[in-house]
Amino acid sequence: MLDPILDGVDHLILAGDVWQQQKVGVGFGDARSLFQELLWLAKKRGVLVETLRGNHDPDSGKGVAWLADGAVLVTHGDAIYDDATPWSREIGRYREEINVLIQKYAPQSHSAEACSERAREIALTLKAISLPKLPSPFDFLVTALWPLNRSFEMLRVWQGMGEQGLRFLNHSGKGACVLICGHFHRPGIWQKEGKVMINTGAFMQGSKPWAVDVNDGKLTARELVLCGDKFDLGGVKGRWILQRPL
Numbered sequence: 692m693l694d695p696i697l698d699g700v701d702h703l704i705l706a707g708d709v710w711q712q713q714k715v716g717v718g719f720g721d722a723r724s725l726f727q728e729l730l731w732l733a734k735k736r737g738v739l740v741e742t743l744r745g746n747h748d749p750d751s752g753k754g755v756a757w758l759a760d761g762a763v764l765v766t767h768g769d770a771i772y773d774d775a776t777p778w779s780r781e782i783g784r785y786r787e788e789i790n791v792l793i794q795k796y797a798p799q800s801h802s803a804e805a806c807s808e809r810a811r812e813i814a815l816t817l818k819a820i821s822l823p824k825l826p827s828p829f830d831f832l833v834t835a836l837w838p839l840n841r842s843f844e845m846l847r848v849w850q851g852m853g854e855q856g857l858r859f860l861n862h863s864g865k866g867a868c869v870l871i872c873g874h875f876h877r878p879g880i881w882q883k884e885g886k887v888m889i890n891t892g893a894f895m896q897g898s899k900p901w902a903v904d905v906n907d908g909k910l911t912a913r914e915l916v917l918c919g920d921k922f923d924l925g926g927v928k929g930r931w932i933l934q935r936p937l
């Protein structure tokens with residue numbers, strides 16, 4: 692389904708949560724083999740693939756990538772919050788351990804790499820709570836809405852993530868003007884004082900996937916649209932000329 696998007700691409704960065712590494716069970720083998728198939732497709736086309744880690748696949752690669760001479764910072768998105776995934780179902784149970792990790796990394800919070808290390812340690816700390824098996828659509832509702840404070844956290848992050856991303860870019864971006872991330876499943880563009888935060892959304896139900904193209908000093912954000920059984924590049928959401936950090 693993704694093969695047509697690789698047309699003309701020489702370097703592909705996957706910004707984490709490409710597959711579910713943490714949970715062993717139904718879908719684990721499928722997820723891994725689909726991921727390997729994607730890597731194989733890219734290799735066949737001669738595309739250099741760089742996989743960044745996310746909270747669902749914390750062993751998948753490094754935490755951040757810098758593009759266009761440091762003008763663009765790419766990271767999964769769990770690095771931008773001290774507690775990585777504030778809406779996590781498990782976060783209440785591991786609050787003490789997470790606070791220790793937040794303290795441990797506090798002196799290095801100006802470093803995007805260190806923030807991503809913190810997020811990785813948090814991802815490895817949270818052990819999934821198993822949910823009761825329910826028929827659809829109750830299974831989806833329980834997954835999305837339980838426990839109840841999870842819904843409030845999701846709404847809070849949903850509303851504030853653009854500003855939070857821009858704060859992270861200013862504090863930890865080493866002068867980069869663009870932050871590209873995912874993690875929050877809400878595609879969008881947020882801009883302030885010459886800085887840009889782009890969230891590329893997700894392929895999941897209820898979200899939309901985007902791709903960002905960096906080429907020849909220009910950056911373009913596009914929606915990915917499903918045409919039949921293949922994804923293709925859709926409408927342009929934003930385009931910028933990149934400026935190197937001073």
Ligand SMILES: [Mn+2]
Nearest residue numbers: 708745746874
């Ligand atoms: Mn994530």
